[in-house]
Amino acid sequence: MVNAQRVKKYFKENRDKLRTEVIALTTEMVKEKTVNVVSEKLGEHPYLKFRGEEYKVGNIVKKFLDKIDVQYDEYARMEGRPNIICGIGKNENGKRLLMPAHMDIVPAGEGWDTDPFEVVEKDGMLIGRGTLDNKGPLASILVAGKVLKNMGLDQEINGQLMIAALADEEAEDPDGIDYGIGYLMEEGFIEPTWAVIPDIGENMKRIDIAEKGRTVFKISAQGKQAHGSTPERGVNAVFMMARLVNEIEKMKFNYEVHDVLGHPSLNLGEMHGGAAPNIVPGTCDILIDIRTVPGMTKDGVVSQLQECIDKVENGDFKIKVMSWNEPHAISPDNEIVDAIKKHSKDVLGIDPEPFGMGGGTYAKTLNMKNVLAVGFGPGDDTAFHVANEYVEIDQLIDFALVTCLLSLDLLA
Numbered sequence: 001m002v003n004a005q006r007v008k009k010y011f012k013e014n015r016d017k018l019r020t021e022v023i024a025l026t027t028e029m030v031k032e033k034t035v036n037v038v039s040e041k042l043g044e045h046p047y048l049k050f051r052g053e054e055y056k057v058g059n060i061v062k063k064f065l066d067k068i069d070v071q072y073d074e075y076a077r078m079e080g081r082p083n084i085i086c087g088i089g090k091n092e093n094g095k096r097l098l099m100p101a102h103m104d105i106v107p108a109g110e111g112w113d114t115d116p117f118e119v120v121e122k123d124g125m126l127i128g129r130g131t132l133d134n135k136g137p138l139a140s141i142l143v144a145g146k147v148l149k150n151m152g153l154d155q156e157i158n159g160q161l162m163i164a165a166l167a168d169e170e171a172e173d174p175d176g177i178d179y180g181i182g183y184l185m186e187e188g189f190i191e192p193t194w195a196v197i198p199d200i201g202e203n204m205k206r207i208d209i210a211e212k213g214r215t216v217f218k219i220s221a222q223g224k225q226a227h228g229s230t231p232e233r234g235v236n237a238v239f240m241m242a243r244l245v246n247e248i249e250k251m252k253f254n255y256e257v258h259d260v261l262g263h264p265s266l267n268l269g270e271m272h273g274g275a276a277p278n279i280v281p282g283t284c285d286i287l288i289d290i291r292t293v294p295g296m297t298k299d300g301v302v303s304q305l306q307e308c309i310d311k312v313e314n315g316d317f318k319i320k321v322m323s324w325n326e327p328h329a330i331s332p333d334n335e336i337v338d339a340i341k342k343h344s345k346d347v348l349g350i351d352p353e354p355f356g357m358g359g360g361t362y363a364k365t366l367n368m369k370n371v372l373a374v375g376f377g378p379g380d381d382t383a384f385h386v387a388n389e390y391v392e393i394d395q396l397i398d399f400a401l402v403t404c405l406l407s408l409d410l411l412a
């Protein structure tokens, strides 16, 4: 209790200094274009030599940790895509709280009012690609680590706060090879007791305890090319696909409503076909994103898509599962949810509510490996993956304080 009071007092007295520090660190990291896309799209980003290039942010993290004299481990499945993990605390009681944030980002995309890679401070917000997802929160937990270390509180923590700057969160190649949390867990490099993943937004008002399964299906239509002036000699794959798309839009999933996750969802996100107006297109592809709830299986979803295909007369289609992962849900009655609720109420005056979401975070991978993991963190959930991404600076500071209090409480 005494230590919690000391930390709160420190944050109160040094808030301006902490603010400056978080802004500087976030700005430095946002400058680095650690864009992660699937291999197929790498060509659209000529400034990238390989996916992610997370080492560019990794170097900033390592420099920061060196400066505050905290040792770290570096794990990389391939050179240039490191995961950097440090432990604050004596690591004596076997209890470890993992706070992971990812260093990769999605592409900037269109529609920005300012340079996406130059942080702009406006109305108490930081604007730029990655300010929220996930470099701002990464700066916040690093600063929390610094405060604990500088105050000597690392010597008061019997367990360990594991601050982790990770690779490969934003894109998954069809080969399924993971360079971030999946790699670390598979290899057994880390064994956390709990994890809090600051990658959901919700302005620290909700705690993510369940996530839908994230799946991507590709369906290809096979037609026959011909000259555009003699369409009767060909088979138009785009028309064929259009008939299938109609069926898919009408499709009703077989499932049971989940008490936290609710209903599954389907998005037709991409459609590609045709090369010129005077050619009958020979192929057409669509990509569908389906978010599943517990009880839905890969075979079940494929057979429903196949039923749609069977309804298209003279159709010739192929289905390919591009990615599949299971939905997950944990009970809201556990010590990590309780601790988050307690300290949020104390610091922010908010009592966050457990909920389930359609997006995915590291929590899924961790829960599947029996680590009690939840999503909780700063920022507005509508600011992810959009132009003019932003995060509220005050929330980054408050989250750093909550991180310190959680560590002192759970790991003491």
Ligand SMILES: [Zn+2]
Pocket (backbone or CB within 6 Å): 102, 133, 134, 169, 199
């Ligand atoms: Zn993210």
